[in-house]
Amino acid sequence: MKKPLMLAFAALALSAVAAPSFAADWWTAMPKPVIGQTATIDVRTTGALGNGVHDDTAAIQAAINALPTTGGTVTIPAGHYMVNATKPIKLRSHTSVVMDPLATVEVIPTSASRYMVFQIYNVTDVSISGGNLIGDRTKHLGDTGEWGYGINITAATNVLVQKVNLSNFWGDGVWIGAKDVNKVHVRSNYVTVDGVVSSNNRRQGLSIGPSQHVYIVNSTFQGTNGTLPEAGIDIEPMTEGQTNAVRLENNTFADNHGNGIELHTNISDIAIVGNTLKGNYGFGAMGIGAGYVTFTGNFATQNGLAGVRPSGKSHDWLITGNTLKYNSTRYMSATKEGGSLSRDIQFSKGCYNISVYSNLYSNTKYDTYTR
Template sequence: MLALATLALSAVAVPAFAATQWWSSTPIVTIGKDATVDVRTKGALGDGVHNDTAAFQAAIDSLPATGGTVKVPAGRYMIDAEKSIRMRSHTRLLLDPNAALVVIPNSVGRSRLIRVWKVTDVRIVGGSMEGDRAQHMGTSGEWGMGIDIIAAKNVVVKGVRLANFWGDGIYIGATGSGSTLNRSEYVTIAGVVSDNNRRQGLSITPASHVYVVDSTFSNTNGTLPEAGIDIEPMTQGPTDNIRLENNTLTGNHGNGIEMHVNISDIAIVGNSMSGNRGFGALGVGSSYITYTGNNMTQNGLAAIGMTGTAHDNLITGNTLQYNSTRYMLPTRAGGGLDRDLQIGSQAYNVSVSGNLFSNPKYNDYTR
């Protein structure tokens, strides 16, 4: 990372990106209207001691085929994340603001508090969810997830706080590969706080049309990559049409946002990335990314970094100031352009304009 080359002037075409607006702050998700069940009526106690997993599943399974709403009153509900709460299609899990789902400590490396697997039209709203990282009884693995969304469509997670998971607060991905790949599609993450998780605040692997808005991903630490948001499909399949808007990424031990190959049409718009130990955002050979109107300050490395054959990136109208705090005082202006923006020598088709840097002499810099 530290060997990234300083920018060299060159004339390139502005990258082309998808123009159709597919995202919405009020996505259409079809939930069953005629059935509502309270988890307490199925035996959930919410006393912080009793295992309430079976009661939650009984409530979900009692809904008709058309779905409905499961209400969760205030309380601390202990959940076996090895068995998980398994969502059904056309179902809403509605938590009271003072309701918490808490993972019963386990020793396994792979578990999920809530599974949203191969279903459509699901909403998870309100309350909080707590992992077992402080009480975890094992030492291996990094896949203790809060909400695990796999090969699912039309999913909304709204107003939920997730903290202290052995792996990721939220994971979005697929099943299969190649001709059998079944990606998650049209997933909206809104008003979520994902804090102090061990691997990632949010992971996005093969998926399409994921909108993350008005959310906070903070203080990820414990096992690499330790990013706020990690978009890393690699060879499993493509990830495209991802919009990260008006989010806060701060205090993560790795990068605020980390991106890898096999991605395209990634819009990073109006976010705040500060106080991350790594880059504000790092693209490792990543393509077709727009950075617009972001405030990226006081990160340990540069605000934006690109390595390998990163290409077709557009960086415009951002505040990229007082970064590289692992080597420079964050309160001191000046330094080279690479203090805030580092692009490797193999990167191409990168357009830069209209940004504010630590050293004002670069504010007119275009590429």
């Protein structure tokens, strides 16, 4: 009974310190892309075979290109479609790609350090749903680079990715970011990832670069391994621009070889709410010079290092209403009670304005700890 009240209080505290974007509850609307209603094209009618052998890249692109200027829907029925991801399938504005749950789109093995299956670039009102996207990490022909993506969303607005399984990519399952378009820095805006499973990718389950109004919900990011940072989700605009108004809610971050969630500089208005972070080799969630983060109502357990750590010059964090138990398994038993507070929550000397209260820890004597 106490938890909803605690979360409500945390939300009120957040509204007092965060930017107006959170006060507006922007994430509740979720993107509802305006898709063209007059045309639906099945990729088999443009030559796709889906037999696990034929290169279906051109046929899928032809289906998208055949839609009218007002957009429409491309369907990919059950089957095994091989694609050349060095020639990405480019989506147009007001276009939806709907994959059958039994449709698999797999990358033809390549030595390229950079590739992407679907490219959503400088467009608006796009959705991708259903199906399975598989990278080439187990068959990759080279050993350099880390930028093989399942879905690349760049400088795009009003995008929905829903119920897609992504696995085995040379880099990230999904990338969301920005690019200079006609000498103007354009960030992705209003992007929702809902009900996605991203697993066994080499660099990240999902990365967020310069963007705003990004909502990741009801999704799973697991088993990332191969090349650093190896996180479930990494919010990493760095010096490329700003990232703000991001909400990670009701997701699972499990068994990643790095941190479950990693956050870097040039970010603000980041809400991490009601997630499960379990069995990650690093921290459940770690910020490196990250600012303006709310971490509330999460369950972090059995992570190799602490459940949560603001490090470097991280600042203006609210950490409340979380269960942080049985962490630091690289040093302690996952079933053993007790230990110091740092088993579950840690702070670097350089971080500041970190507010901590009403969390539960492995050692119950710290449950009243405030900062």
